[in-house]
Amino acid sequence: MATAPKFVSPRKKPLDPQVKSWIENVIVPTLVREFLASEKKQRESVDCDSPMVQCTDLETSPKGGK
Secondary structure, three states: OOOOOOOOOOOOOOOOHHHHHHHHHHHHHHHHHHHHHHHHHHHHHOOOOOOOOOOOOOOOOOOOOO
């Protein structure tokens, strides 16, 4: 049985360990911090007194149920 050709390009050159360390220790924490700050800002802008999802009981609902 023939196998499908693989379209993965061979890896050119491994990432320099110093660059990898810098990405993991500087870039990633900064991106996570910015993401969490934007999520917090978005949650604060939403009116927390009103529910985001409203559920109804289908059995007592005039439109649905049995």
